[in-house]
Amino acid sequence: MKTVGALASSIGVGLIVAAIRNTFVPEIITFSLCSAFAFMSIDIYYVVKRGIISGYLLDAFVELDFIFTWIAIIIF
Secondary structure (H helix, E strand, O other), rough: HHHHHHHHHHHHHHHHHHHOOOOOOOOHHHHHHHHHHHHHHHHHHHHHHHHOOOOOHHHHHHHHHHHHHHHHHHOO
16 A cells, blocks of 8 residues: 555655646646546445455545536536
């Protein structure tokens, strides 16, 4: 889990820098969507395979909301 935390921190820092610089190029959007999908997949895996529901299911919904928000921004 420490590896996942380190990756999440790295992704977060990269996205914060992009937001500060106001650089939402297609690469940043793709990176953001793929990261959210990957974290959502991990959360769903832990809920389904290991029966750990507490925070993982809530986090999966947050990631799904993040994905839908980005898609709405892209479309409109």
